[in-house]
Amino acid sequence: xxxxxxxxxxxxxxxxxxxxxxxxxxxIKILLILTLPVLIFIITGISATLGSAxxxxxxxxxAILHRIFPEHFYTSWLSDICVWHLRLPRIAWAITAGFGLxxxxxxxxxxxxxxLASPFTLGISSGASFGVSLAIVLNLGFFGGMWLIIGNAFxxxxxxxxxxxxxxxxxxxTSEIMILCGIAMNYIFGAASSLFKYFSTxxxxxxxxxxxxxxxxxxxxxxxxxxxxxxxxxxxxLLRKAWDLNVMTVGDETAKSLGVESxxxxxxxxxxxxxxxxxxxxxxxIIGFIGLVGPHMARMIIGADHRFLLPASGLxxxxxxxxxxxxxxxxxxxxxxxxxxxxxxxxxxxxLYLIMKRRREYW
Amino acid sequence: MVMIKLETIDxxxxxxxxxxxxxxxxxxxxxxxxxxxxxxxxxGSGKSTLLKCIDKIIQPDHxxxxxxxxxxxxxxxxxxxxxxxxxxxxxSRGFPTSVFDTVLMGRxxxxxxxxxxxxxxxxxxxxxxxxxxxxxxxxxxxxSGGQQQKVLIARALAQEAEVILLDEPTSNLDILRQxxxxxxxxxxxxxxxxxxxxxIHDLNLASRYSDKIIMMRRGKIVSAGEPSYVLTxxxxxxxxxxxxxxxxxxxxxxxxxxxxxxxxxRQ
Numbered sequence: 001x002x003x004x005x006x007x008x009x010x011x012x013x014x015x016x017x018x019x020x021x022x023x024x025x026x027x028i029k030i031l032l033i034l035t036l037p038v039l040i041f042i043i044t045g046i047s048a049t050l051g052s053a054x055x056x057x058x059x060x061x062x063a064i065l066h067r068i069f070p071e072h073f074y075t076s077w078l079s080d081i082c083v084w085h086l087r088l089p090r091i092a093w094a095i096t097a098g099f100g101l102x103x104x105x106x107x108x109x110x111x112x113x114x115x116l117a118s119p120f121t122l123g124i125s126s127g128a129s130f131g132v133s134l135a136i137v138l139n140l141g142f143f144g145g146m147w148l149i150i151g152n153a154f155x156x157x158x159x160x161x162x163x164x165x166x167x168x169x170x171x172x173x174t175s176e177i178m179i180l181c182g183i184a185m186n187y188i189f190g191a192a193s194s195l196f197k198y199f200s201t202x203x204x205x206x207x208x209x210x211x212x213x214x215x216x217x218x219x220x221x222x223x224x225x226x227x228x229x230x231x232x233x234x235x236x237x238l239l240r241k242a243w244d245l246n247v248m249t250v251g252d253e254t255a256k257s258l259g260v261e262s263x264x265x266x267x268x269x270x271x272x273x274x275x276x277x278x279x280x281x282x283x284x285x286i287i288g289f290i291g292l293v294g295p296h297m298a299r300m301i302i303g304a305d306h307r308f309l310l311p312a313s314g315l316x317x318x319x320x321x322x323x324x325x326x327x328x329x330x331x332x333x334x335x336x337x338x339x340x341x342x343x344x345x346x347x348x349x350x351x352l353y354l355i356m357k358r359r360r361e362y363w
Numbered sequence: 364m365v366m367i368k369l370e371t372i373d374x375x376x377x378x379x380x381x382x383x384x385x386x387x388x389x390x391x392x393x394x395x396x397x398x399x400x401x402x403x404x405x406x407g408s409g410k411s412t413l414l415k416c417i418d419k420i421i422q423p424d425h426x427x428x429x430x431x432x433x434x435x436x437x438x439x440x441x442x443x444x445x446x447x448x449x450x451x452x453x454x455s456r457g458f459p460t461s462v463f464d465t466v467l468m469g470r471x472x473x474x475x476x477x478x479x480x481x482x483x484x485x486x487x488x489x490x491x492x493x494x495x496x497x498x499x500x501x502x503x504x505x506x507s508g509g510q511q512q513k514v515l516i517a518r519a520l521a522q523e524a525e526v527i528l529l530d531e532p533t534s535n536l537d538i539l540r541q542x543x544x545x546x547x548x549x550x551x552x553x554x555x556x557x558x559x560x561x562x563i564h565d566l567n568l569a570s571r572y573s574d575k576i577i578m579m580r581r582g583k584i585v586s587a588g589e590p591s592y593v594l595t596x597x598x599x600x601x602x603x604x605x606x607x608x609x610x611x612x613x614x615x616x617x618x619x620x621x622x623x624x625x626x627x628x629r630q
Contacts, residue, residue: 244471257418304464
């Protein structure tokens with residue numbers, strides 16, 4: 001005696017309370033995402049006042065906005081130079097790098113269905129490190145001059161992710177195999193870098209360890225443009241795959257039954273993320289933590305729908321990196337702490353607090 | 364002529380190509396429109412593998428699957444996903460997702476990037492149909508086994524699938540929830556004109572809800588037909604190695620397992 005299916009509500013009828021609640025939650029998500037650029041704008045203003053020349057927050061904002069709306073905002077020559085030539089490049093690097101690391105971390109966690117996935121657990125940054133050691137110690141690389149280190153870091157990072165993809169594709173590019181291959185790469189490139197350290201001079205060793213701590217102040221607008229283009233392309237690809245990422249988090253077989261060719265999507269997303277990460281790490285050195293934790297924080301706030309999560313992870317990555325750099329420049333000014341270590345030192349306690357505080361399971 | 368919604372012809376599958384042991388060996392089945400086909404058989408008899416082959420989640424070594432007489436193996440994945448829904452047995456845990464978003468995944472084959480009001484409305488309709496609208500904003504992981512199973516069926520409905528494949532939909536459910544879930548499937552088949560193939564361990568549920576049953580053993584079909592034809596004491600003895608008493612109860616046979624048969628016939 002089959003129970004008859006109960007029908008409640010009609011297509012044209014009023015929205016039920018739970019539907020209202022659902023719409024409200026979507027609205028809140030969008031609002032939260034829109035808050036992040038505002039936050040970035042605020043920290044930018046604060047950060048632009050820091051330094052040897054005394055600028056007020058108003059000076060800083062006027063200088064920034066003068067170049068965008070020259071009729072409405074006025075600035076002095078000194079403020080303009082200070083802000084646009086000295087401080088804003090660094091700030092823009094922080095936002096850009098944070099965005100790229102955040103968004104690619106979120107995508108990698110989805111395709112690997114693993115909360116621990118990040119550029120670091122996958123060995124991509126070890127690959128970059130190895131390339132840098134090669135450049136510093138043996139002066140060996142693909143390009144000369146300032147591009148020696150950058151080129152090596154980029155190419156070896158991409159090589160590492162290419163190896164992971166290649167090895168994994170032999171066995172069908174499942175998430176488990178990719179993670180294991182990534183860990184293997186991490187060890188092998190790590191070991192090779194250690195060998196170089198053993199044979200390096202003190203100066204070379206110092207240079208290598210600085211690179212490993214991450215720095216935002218080394219490059220200007222010119223190089224930033226290159227990275228921005230990479231990030232725009234990579235982010236576009238990732239955002240286009242947001243739906244597939246949602247579906248892939250529930251498993252390959254279910255994804256396939258919902259029309260998503262999971263191995264192919266995994267390869268595309270892995271390539272796009274690696275391109276982003278390699279592009280950033282090549283210029284800034286290793287900046288840990290953001291690719292792992294930015295997405296987790298975003299997921300706690302926004303939920304696991306990648307159409308919202310990807311932009312939120314990127315923007316939050318920008319907020320965290322810019323915030324950490326601002327703090328790193330203030331604590332023991334005029335000494336500037338390297339941003340890679342500041343993000344971890346400040347971010348980890350906050351992250352642990354979030355994990356302990358939340359009642360619900362998040363992964 | 365008998366109408367056929369979906370059929371498989373001589374499906375052969377083994378994990379290591381031709382060298383490995385046969386998981387499916389010349390399996391041919393036919394599913395009529397708006398009918399439930401039950402697949403029974405001991406563990407490892409190839410029930411789940413057959414469902415995966417039908418949905419092209421795994422590619423059979425040989426044989427074909429026809430949906431409305433069209434070869435599935437030649438169709439793209441998105442196209443298949445618009446026609447066939449697959450409700451998996453093991454629920455793999457991903458990142459926490461709300462019930463609404465889980466069901467929304469079923470719209471994936473019909474969407475490019477954004478979902479619109481119509482998609483949302485379809486989800487609400489499906490949730491209402493299965494009487495789980497109240498759960499929409501809960502996390503999937505917070506639900507009980509029966510509720511989770513309903514959500515997964517809802518996802519297949521959101522897919523607007525014409526054929527739904529269910530792998531052990533009642534395992535891990537208490538007896539009341541088993542009936543609830545099977546009733547839902549029966550109702551959907553009766554009213555929504557979907558067809559269902561259900562791999563199921565419980566012979567009595569299979570008997571009660573299936574229009575036709577196939578019984579499998581080691582990748583081969585041993586018996587196929589009406590429940591009363593397939594679920595006989597002899598078949599159960601030879602396929603499961605279990606002695607059973609069969610009672611006739613309102614058309615469907617009712618199976619009372621007595622105990623394992625202790626002969627050398629069985630392995």
